[in-house]
Amino acid sequence: xxxxxxxxxxxxxxxxxxxxxxxxxxxxxxxxxxxxxxxxxxxxxxxxxxxxxxxxxxxxxxxxxxxxxxxxxxxxxxxxxxxxxxxxxxxxxxxxxxxxxxxxxxxxxxxxxxxxxxxxxxxxxxxxxxxxxxxxxxxxxxxxxxxxxxxxxxxxxxxxxxxxxxxxxxxxxxxxxxxxxxxxxxxxxxxxxxxxxxxxxxxxxxxxxxxxxxxxxxxxxxxxxxxxxxxxxxxxxxxxxxxxxxxxxxxxxxxxxxxxxxxxxxxxxxxxxxxxxxxxxxxxxxxxxxxxxxxxxxxxxxxxxxxxxxxxxxxxxxxxxxxxxxxxxxxxxxxxxxxxxxxxxxxxxxxxxxxxxxxxxxxxxxxxxxxxxxxxxxxxxxxxxxxxxxxxxxxxxxxxxxxxxxxxxxxxxxxxxxxxxxxxxxxxxxxxxxxxxxxxxxxxxxxxxxxxxxxxxxxxxxxxxxxxxxxxxxxxxxxxxxxxxxxxxxxxxxxxxxxxxxxxxxxxxxxxxxxxxxxxxxxxxxxxxxxxxxxxxxxxxxxxxxxxxxxxxxxxxxxxxxxxxxxxxxxxxxxxxxxxxxxxxxxxxxxxxxxxxxxxxxxxxxxxxxxxxxxxxxxxxxxxxxxxxxxxxxxxxxxxxxxxxxxxxxxxxxxxxxxxxxxxxxxxxxxxxxxxxxxxxxxxxxxxxxxxxxxxxxxxxxxxxxxxxxxxxxxxxxxxxxxxxxxxxxxxxxxxxxxxxxxxxxxxxxxxxxxxxxxxxxxxxxxxxxxxxxxxxxxxxxxxxxxxxxxxxx
Amino acid sequence: xxxxxxxxxxxxxxxxxxxxxxxxxxxxxxxxxxxxxxxxxxxxxxxxxxxxxx
Numbered sequence: 001x002x003x004x005x006x007x008x009x010x011x012x013x014x015x016x017x018x019x020x021x022x023x024x025x026x027x028x029x030x031x032x033x034x035x036x037x038x039x040x041x042x043x044x045x046x047x048x049x050x051x052x053x054x055x056x057x058x059x060x061x062x063x064x065x066x067x068x069x070x071x072x073x074x075x076x077x078x079x080x081x082x083x084x085x086x087x088x089x090x091x092x093x094x095x096x097x098x099x100x101x102x103x104x105x106x107x108x109x110x111x112x113x114x115x116x117x118x119x120x121x122x123x124x125x126x127x128x129x130x131x132x133x134x135x136x137x138x139x140x141x142x143x144x145x146x147x148x149x150x151x152x153x154x155x156x157x158x159x160x161x162x163x164x165x166x167x168x169x170x171x172x173x174x175x176x177x178x179x180x181x182x183x184x185x186x187x188x189x190x191x192x193x194x195x196x197x198x199x200x201x202x203x204x205x206x207x208x209x210x211x212x213x214x215x216x217x218x219x220x221x222x223x224x225x226x227x228x229x230x231x232x233x234x235x236x237x238x239x240x241x242x243x244x245x246x247x248x249x250x251x252x253x254x255x256x257x258x259x260x261x262x263x264x265x266x267x268x269x270x271x272x273x274x275x276x277x278x279x280x281x282x283x284x285x286x287x288x289x290x291x292x293x294x295x296x297x298x299x300x301x302x303x304x305x306x307x308x309x310x311x312x313x314x315x316x317x318x319x320x321x322x323x324x325x326x327x328x329x330x331x332x333x334x335x336x337x338x339x340x341x342x343x344x345x346x347x348x349x350x351x352x353x354x355x356x357x358x359x360x361x362x363x364x365x366x367x368x369x370x371x372x373x374x375x376x377x378x379x380x381x382x383x384x385x386x387x388x389x390x391x392x393x394x395x396x397x398x399x400x401x402x403x404x405x406x407x408x409x410x411x412x413x414x415x416x417x418x419x420x421x422x423x424x425x426x427x428x429x430x431x432x433x434x435x436x437x438x439x440x441x442x443x444x445x446x447x448x449x450x451x452x453x454x455x456x457x458x459x460x461x462x463x464x465x466x467x468x469x470x471x472x473x474x475x476x477x478x479x480x481x482x483x484x485x486x487x488x489x490x491x492x493x494x495x496x497x498x499x500x501x502x503x504x505x506x507x508x509x510x511x512x513x514x515x516x517x518x519x520x521x522x523x524x525x526x527x528x529x530x531x532x533x534x535x536x537x538x539x540x541x542x543x544x545x546x547x548x549x550x551x552x553x554x555x556x557x558x559x560x561x562x563x564x565x566x567x568x569x570x571x572x573x574x575x576x577x578x579x580x581x582x583x584x585x586x587x588x589x590x591x592x593x594x595x596x597x598x599x600x601x602x603x604x605x606x607x608x609x610x611x612x613x614x615x616x617x618x619x620x621x622x623x624x625x626x627x628x629x630x631x632x633x634x635x636x637x638x639x640x641x642x643x644x645x646x647x648x649x650x651x652x653x654x655x656x657x658x659x660x661x662x663x664x665x666x667x668x669x670x671x672x673x674x675x676x677x678x679x680x681x682x683x684x685x686x687x688x689x690x691x692x693x694x695x696x697x698x699x700x701x702x703x704x705x706x707x708x709x710x711x712x713x714x715x716x717x718x719x720x721x722x723x724x725x726x727x728x729x730x731x732x733x734x735x736x737x738x739x740x741x742x743x744x745x746x747x748x749x750x751x752x753x754x755x756x757x758x759x760x761x762x763x764x765x766x767x768x769x770x771x772x773x774x775x776x777x778x779x780x781x782x783x784x785x786x787x788x789x790x791x792x793x794x
Numbered sequence: 795x796x797x798x799x800x801x802x803x804x805x806x807x808x809x810x811x812x813x814x815x816x817x818x819x820x821x822x823x824x825x826x827x828x829x830x831x832x833x834x835x836x837x838x839x840x841x842x843x844x845x846x847x848x
Binding site: 049103106107110111123124125126127128172175176179180183186187190191206209213217 | 798799802805806809810812813816817820821825826827828829830833834837
């Protein structure tokens with residue numbers, strides 16, 4: 001967080017360390033011109049409240065956005081797909097703004113109309129990080145709106161899958177069903193009280209009123225609120241599998257029709273309170289469990305990564321074209337920091353492709369003119385031109401994604417709760433049938449009351465309640481610790497795993513830092529400064545890392561020139577320094593291991609800097625800890641240069657695999673699964689996405705939960721990786737808690753059945769037993785999950 | 795005793811109004827974003843002017 005930076009040098013806008021930059025305005029420091037411009041802009045429009053709400057709320061603007069990045073929004077066809085409404089006066093559009101993070105952001109974006117009169121209104125949805133913008137398109141066009149947002153530091157994220165149909169927002173039906181069930185339940189309880197207390201027998205007319213009102217109130221519950229259970233039970237019967245909802249539907253119907261029968265024949269007041277109570281409590285459990293994390297998306301494919309449009313060169317003119325419309329033979333202009341959307345041949349410029357998305361290798365690869373460049377790579381040095389050889393939908397990355405073998409068969413794992421419930425159902429049916437036979441022989445008039453009472457009391461709702469509430473609470477605890485699971489089944493999948501596969505680059509290591517070691521002739525302080533100054537002239541990621549390592553300074557570099565992909569040379573303090581690849585400095589190419597940058601002075605080799613991945617701090621302890629309980633594998637797209645480091649870190653038993661392509665990774669997982677291993681795959685990028693889908697449970701690591709992560713069963717914030725073992729233990733506790741509460745519910749059932757088989761289950765007894773079993777089970781599950789979490793320090 | 799029945803109907807009716815209020819509040823999206831509205835109302839000046847019907 002910015003707060004850790006010393007206030008004296010922290011940028012007033014974004015809070016980043018200003019270093020030695022001397023950009024000042026009045027008494028305020030800024031880290032870069034971009035931040036200062038935003039401040040001036042806000043100051044001019046009287047929006048400086050922005051800075052009063054939070055300290056340093058802005059987004060660093062050191063990385064400038066390319067000028068015509070949003071040119072594609074001028075294309076009507078593309079724009080039409082993004083705009084939600086348009087008339088003569090106004091256009092409505094909603095943007096996804098990933099940078100929204102605090103109330104200042106909210107303030108600034110909602111006051112956009114002060115900066116530009118063309119903006120009519122903006123409304124921010126903080127949870128979804130979306131802004132609905134209404135603007136007058138006569139005064140400002142769509143591109144300018146996007147650029148306006150970008151200029152104040154909130155660059156809209158517009159990606160390819162927004163072109164498809166918009167997903168419906170969270171279904172609200174279940175909330176309505178819950179509300180209706182709660183309303184009916186409470187009123188039925190209210191009107192059942194006279195009956196419980198035995199007062200109603202005095203007044204026959206009152207009694208009938210209460211009963212028929214109860215009947216009327218229970219109809220919405222039967223017809224509307226209980227629908228999720230009908231749907232689930234019907235589905236399970238279609239698949240010839242008895243899931244937990246089937247006996248519940250049976251119990252609901254038996255309770256309802258028995259009650260209707262009693263009311264109509266004037267033999268009793270029925271069990272409407274129990275009936276509506278079951279539905280209400282179970283719906284609470286459902287809603288709790290289904291409460292998904294709105295701001296996270298678990299189902300992503302490559303389209304979430306691709307931009308919406310790309311610049312195509314047509315007769316020397318730059319035309320923005322929507323991605324799906326790109327055809328082979330076109331020439332694409334790929335700018336710095338842009339993703340290559342389709343396979344193509346490099347025709348102009350130097351390609352410096354960062355394939356970390358695809359292969360996991362974090363350092364860029366040099367490609368010369370004539371070489372093929374696969375989709376998914378990111379250009380990192382200047383502009384280049386690309387001749388498309390395959391359409392987007394036929395590209396390497398897309399094909400990899402869509403390969404039939406890579407779409408794992410939908411083998412839905414079945415929760416153990418369902419298996420339990422099956423036995424439960426058989427036992428209940430056996431008890432009911434034996435009761436029926438007994439009363440048929442002894443006193444056939446009591447047969448139906450007894451059998452229906454058995455089915456009412458033995459309703460497996462307690463079982464369902466215990467699993468939904470335990471799962472719901474565990475999901476909540478994990479979410480608090482920044483592990484977001486897709487659904488409750490994932491908890492059981494985590495509890496079952498016995499093999500963990502880690503991706504190396506980006507998962508165990510962080511891509512933001514490198515460990516740099518210098519070997520060679522000792523460097524004097526002035527030599528170090530000269531090298532840093534030279535490296536600062538280059539935009540290459542290795543140079544940037546080197547500058548960070550050696551420290552920025554103000555030495556003047558003269559006559560430098562950079563050979564993209566090879567190295568850089570220049571005069572510093574009168575000496576000719578050169579930095580670059582081995583081939584560039586020494587003329588030989590003998591070392592094939594890790595990444596090195598060689599240095600020479602006046603043509604004489606001084607030594608080299610070797611770059612190593614920086615392992616996350618928690619990794620060492622985590623791997624040591626996990627070894628005792630699990631088999632581990634570390635799988636990497638990088639070369640084997642770090643085998644020994646990793647071996648020390650991960651222990652002897654761990655399998656280490658290097659130079660693995662995405663397809664190799666998923667093959668490896670498939671092999672493990674063939675050996676009946678339950679595999680958890682932890683990865684970060686698109687290169688792991690297929691392996692994550694292939695595994696029993698795939699966890700995507702994200703630097704911050706709002707960045708884009710590949711499709712997975714769970715999203716974990718990378719800073720929390722060290723807690724992984726404790727997360728798994730909590731998931732294992734889940735099963736024990738469900739079993740314990742299940743046993744408790746059986747005790748309740750036995751008490752209830754004792755009365756039920758005798759045929760004298762009174763409505764009062766049912767009214768006490770049903771809610772008290774439900775409530776005590778909810779209390780037990782909540783209490784024990786919280787205790788387990790506390791014990792695990794989560 | 796007719797009074798009790800009348801009262802009962804009245805109380806159920808009042809409860810139904812609250813149910814209606816609940817459904818309306820869900821429908822109008824009041825629970826979609828729980829952060830923005832409480833923060834928004836603390837801003838000094840009003841952010842919005844006229845807007846035409848969607």
